[in-house]
Amino acid sequence: MTQDDTLDAVFSALAHPARREILARLAQGTTTVNALAEPFDMSLPAVSKHIRVLENAGLIKREKDAQFRPCTLNPKPIQDIADWTEKYRPIWEARFDVMGKLLDEMKDQSS
Amino acid sequence: MTQDDTLDAVFSALAHPARREILARLAQGTTTVNALAEPFDMSLPAVSKHIRVLENAGLIKREKDAQFRPCTLNPKPIQDIADWTEKYRPIWEARFDVMGKLLDEMKDQSS
DNA sequence: TGATTAATTAACTACATGGTTTATTAAGGG
DNA sequence: CCCTTAATAAACCATGTAGTTAATTAATCA
Numbered sequence: 628m629t630q631d632d633t634l635d636a637v638f639s640a641l642a643h644p645a646r647r648e649i650l651a652r653l654a655q656g657t658t659t660v661n662a663l664a665e666p667f668d669m670s671l672p673a674v675s676k677h678i679r680v681l682e683n684a685g686l687i688k689r690e691k692d693a694q695f696r697p698c699t700l701n702p703k704p705i706q707d708i709a710d711w712t713e714k715y716r717p718i719w720e721a722r723f724d725v726m727g728k729l730l731d732e733m734k735d736q737s738s
Numbered sequence: 739m740t741q742d743d744t745l746d747a748v749f750s751a752l753a754h755p756a757r758r759e760i761l762a763r764l765a766q767g768t769t770t771v772n773a774l775a776e777p778f779d780m781s782l783p784a785v786s787k788h789i790r791v792l793e794n795a796g797l798i799k800r801e802k803d804a805q806f807r808p809c810t811l812n813p814k815p816i817q818d819i820a821d822w823t824e825k826y827r828p829i830w831e832a833r834f835d836v837m838g839k840l841l842d843e844m845k846d847q848s849s
Numbered sequence: 850t851g852a853t854t855a856a857t858t859a860a861c862t863a864c865a866t867g868g869t870t871t872a873t874t875a876a877g878g879g
Numbered sequence: 880c881c882c883t884t885a886a887t888a889a890a891c892c893a894t895g896t897a898g899t900t901a902a903t904t905a906a907t908c909a
Contacts, residue, residue: 635755695855700826716817772884
C-alpha cells in the first residue's frame with residue numbers, strides 16, 4: 628500500500644460523523660463494540676461496519692477478550708493527517724497576516 | 739450547514755488523490771481548469787467534477803476571467819482539519835513517550 | 850447442555866461516486 | 880461572422896457506501 632492509498636483510506640474513514648464520534652470516544656479509552664454502538668440511532672451491524680472501516684484505515688486496533696472485541700485508538704494515522712496539513716500552514720498563516728494588516732489599517736482610519 | 743457537515747465534506751473531498759494533487763498545485767498559485775487537468779490521465783469533465791467537489795467543500799474559490807475560471811486555494815478548511823487533529827495530539831505524543839521509555843530500557847539492558 | 854450475550858456475516862436496497870463520451874454554453878480572435 | 884478555446888452540462892455505466900433485517904458464530908454462565 629502506498630502512502631497515497633493510506634491517506635485515501637484515512638481521509639475517507641474520517642469523512643463520516645459516526646466514525647469521528649467513535650474515535651472521540653476511543654480517545655477516552657478502550658471500549659467494546661456494543662458500548663460504542665449504544666449512543667447511536669443505528670443498528671449494531673451498521674456500527675460494526677463503521678468500526679471495520681476504521682480498522683482498515685489503521686485508526687483502531689481490535690483485540691479478543693472472550694466474546695468481546697475491545698477497540699483501541701491508534702493515533703498514528705491522525706498524526707499523518709496533521710503532518711499533511713503542515714504543508715499548507717504557511718498559506719493560512721499568510722492569510723492571517725493579511726487580516727492583521729487589514730485590522731491595523733482600520734485602526735489607523737478610525738484614529 | 740453544521741460544523742460536522744463541513745468536516746464531512748472536507749474529509750471526503752481530501753479522500754481522493756487527484757483532489758489532493760489539485761490542492762498541492764494550487765498551493766503554488768492560482769491556475770485555470772485546463773492547466774490543472776493537464777497532468778491527469780483523465781478526461782477534462784472528470785477533472786471539472788473534482789474541482790466542483792473541492793469548491794463545494796470550500797477548499798477552493800473560482801473567479802471568472804473571460805472564458806477562464808481561475809481557481810484559488812482557500813486554506814481555511816485545511817486549518818479546520820489541522821485543528822481537529824489537535825484533540826488527538828496528546829495521545830500520539832504519549833505513545834512517543836512510551837517509545838522513548840522502551841528505547842531507554844533497551845539501552846539499559848545492553849549496558 | 851441449554852440459554853444468553855457479543856459480534857459478525859449474508860443478503861438486500863437505495864443512493865453516491867468516479868469515470869466515460871457527446872453536446873452545449875460562452876467568450877475571444879482573425 | 881465564423882472558428883477556436885475554455886469549461887460545463889447531460890446522459891449514461893460500473894462500483895462503492897450506508898443502512899436495513901435475519902441468520903450465524905463463538906464464548907460465557909447457570
